[in-house]
Amino acid sequence: MPTLKDLIKPLVPRELWDKIPRSFDIIGSRSGAVAIIEIPPELEDYKYAIGEAVIKLNRHVKAVLRRVGAREGEFRLYRYEVLVPGPTEVLHKEDNYVIKVDPTKAYFSPRDQGDREDIARQVMPGEIIMYPFAGVGPYAVAIVKRQPLVKLVIAIELNENAYYYMLDNIKLNKLEGKVLPWLGDAAEFMSIVHGVDRVILTLPLGAHKFLKQALTCVRDGGIVHFYHLGVEEDPFGDAERITMNYCGELGFSCLIINKRIVRDYAPYVYKVRLDIKVSKG
Numbered sequence: 180m181p182t183l184k185d186l187i188k189p190l191v192p193r194e195l196w197d198k199i200p201r202s203f204d205i206i207g208s209r210s211g212a213v214a215i216i217e218i219p220p221e222l223e224d225y226k227y228a229i230g231e232a233v234i235k236l237n238r239h240v241k242a243v244l245r246r247v248g249a250r251e252g253e254f255r256l257y258r259y260e261v262l263v264p265g266p267t268e269v270l271h272k273e274d275n276y277v278i279k280v281d282p283t284k285a286y287f288s289p290r291d292q293g294d295r296e297d298i299a300r301q302v303m304p305g306e307i308i309m310y311p312f313a314g315v316g317p318y319a320v321a322i323v324k325r326q327p328l329v330k331l332v333i334a335i336e337l338n339e340n341a342y343y344y345m346l347d348n349i350k351l352n353k354l355e356g357k358v359l360p361w362l363g364d365a366a367e368f369m370s371i372v373h374g375v376d377r378v379i380l381t382l383p384l385g386a387h388k389f390l391k392q393a394l395t396c397v398r399d400g401g402i403v404h405f406y407h408l409g410v411e412e413d414p415f416g417d418a419e420r421i422t423m424n425y426c427g428e429l430g431f432s433c434l435i436i437n438k439r440i441v442r443d444y445a446p447y448v449y450k451v452r453l454d455i456k457v458s459k460g
Contacts, residue, residue, distance in 0.1 A: 183233065187229055208272040245262050255382070285344050311335045312382040319334045331358075369392040370392065399458060406441070415438050434458070
């Protein structure tokens, strides 16, 4: 089967061949999908041809979006340029559940599926979990579908569009009573809830601002999953320093029981996760 590079090479000068994207994200399933691609400025004149090539490579893709710049704004969303117009609200299937989302209105990454499953495998029956920055709720869905005996996942989201998609996902996956959705500011909610078994801080660009609260609201012996960005030379160093500074300030004994590079975030930068066991002795 041809690759995107195979289809585009005949259309661009040889000196630009190394600029052709090697991959793109697909959100959705056989019922319809949207492709999201990054195209360097050197290929500006060929962007629509690239969009059409993506459609040829995947018959389920109905729309192609070009990601422009970094995540920005209060809700940390990407800006997109439409290369091939079409529906952008899709049902994305993962394992034994579905996620309804429009990536132009709410953040969702299919590349985090492996991390979602890794977190879900750690959850034990009877747990109460705090899940700030929940977006459309993919971690909550993955957890309850894998561990149906979880007591409750409290999913907090500030973006109204993402929150309403989360409500849809709770219904679509029959999770009523297991996922408690809350529309509002995570800091406000975390300041009044204590004694949860686990906190999942999935936002790599800013989770550190909420880590102190997460360490405080988790129970003695509970777990905080802290996401951060790390450079290639020392991917976990900054996250570890932040963790230990807050633990020392609070007088807690914190043990980093696991470290994980979740995926690439930017050239030579990774999205990483620390699993922190908190002892309040």
